[in-house]
Amino acid sequence: MDVADHGPVSVKNIKKAKRVIPVRSQSGRLLARLGSPRAVIGGALVIAFAMLTVCAVLLYDGRQDALEHARDASRNTLLVIERDILRNVELYDLSLQAVVDGVGQPEVMALPARLRDALLFDRAATAKDLGSMLVLDATGNVLIDSRSEVPSHVNLADRRYFTVHRDNPAAGLYVSAPLVSRIRKGDPIIVLSRRINNPDGSFRGVAVGTLKLEYFRRLQSGLKLGPHGTMALIHTDGHLIMRTPYNPQVIGRD
Structure with a gap:
């Protein structure tokens, strides 16, 4: 520092300069950390997880609506x-x-x-x-x-x-x-x-x-229940009257 070119330097100004220098140094370190590969990858993972969570919630809601319609x-x-x-x-x-x-x-x-x-x-x-x-x-x-x-x-x-x-x-x-x-x-x-x-x-x-x-049998046979669907008509005493898909071996069983 050239005193002749810039005038006298007070002790107060020197103290301010000392306080500013560490703040700039910390900001630089923070920016450096945020720009590091780890930080970028971590941020990307957080965003991806958030998107997956939103998608999962939407899919669950859609599944519940489909089940209710079924x-x-x-x-x-x-x-x-x-x-x-x-x-x-x-x-x-x-x-x-x-x-x-x-x-x-x-x-x-x-x-x-x-x-x-x-x-x-x-x-x-x-x-x-x-x-x-x-x-x-x-x-x-x-x-x-x-x-x-x-x-x-x-x-x-x-x-x-x-x-x-x-x-x-x-x-x-x-x-x-x-x-x-x-x-x-x-x-x-x-x-x-x-x-x-x-x-x-x-x-x-x-x-x-x-x-x-x-x-x-004819009443139920015209229904499309899907590959795993079943329908049964059961007497109040527990005996099976009719079942779809039809199986004569189980008709009448308790």
């Missing part, structure tokens, strides 16, 4: 199938109630067999997926068969759909688990039945209607 679609499909089954069961039950009412009228039972059957069984009894409609007497013998003027000589007193009405006057509509028909060539069926009473309320017999399992 659940809604499944619920809607099940609701449609449920309503179709309930509607058919209700219609068939109305036919059974008509049979119960007709059997209770002596003038109907006194008619010739062909005319009597025409009055007892409406056209619902001849629908594609319906089997026979039967009237069983108090001992379980087949008294009337909607598919034949001459009823089969079969006793069904051991069937659950008979005993439940014999033992319980308030059973109402009973829907059986899957079973094999003894009358129609061993067709797999479920049975809907109602109790028939004498005028005094005592047990007179049972009105029986059969529904082929092929109806449930």
Whole structure:
């Protein structure tokens, strides 16, 4: 420093210069560190991690939306199938109630067999997926068969759909688990039945209607469930009525 060129230097100015020099030195070191390869790589990793986090959150949200849409679609499909089954069961039950009412009228039972059957069984009894409609007497013998003027000589007193009405006057509509028909060539069926009473309320017999399992199979077979999708219709007692994909080995299992 040339005193002659710049004038006198005070002690105060020298102290300020001493304070400034370390600050500039620290800033330089900080800039040097930020510009180092490690800092650049670390910053890049932080940014990449942040972007990956954002992408992961977006993908998770998208997956949750897709799952919710899939659940809604499944619920809607099940609701449609449920309503179709309930509607058919209700219609068939109305036919059974008509049979119960007709059997209770002596003038109907006194008619010739062909005319009597025409009055007892409406056209619902001849629908594609319906089997026979039967009237069983108090001992379980087949008294009337909607598919034949001459009823089969079969006793069904051991069937659950008979005993439940014999033992319980308030059973109402009973829907059986899957079973094999003894009358129609061993067709797999479920049975809907109602109790028939004498005028005094005592047990007179049972009105029986059969529904082929092929109806449930065809109802579910048109659905596209995906490569790993399954659908099952299960009785309230735990027996499997129908499953898609279809497997005859598991139908009827508890």
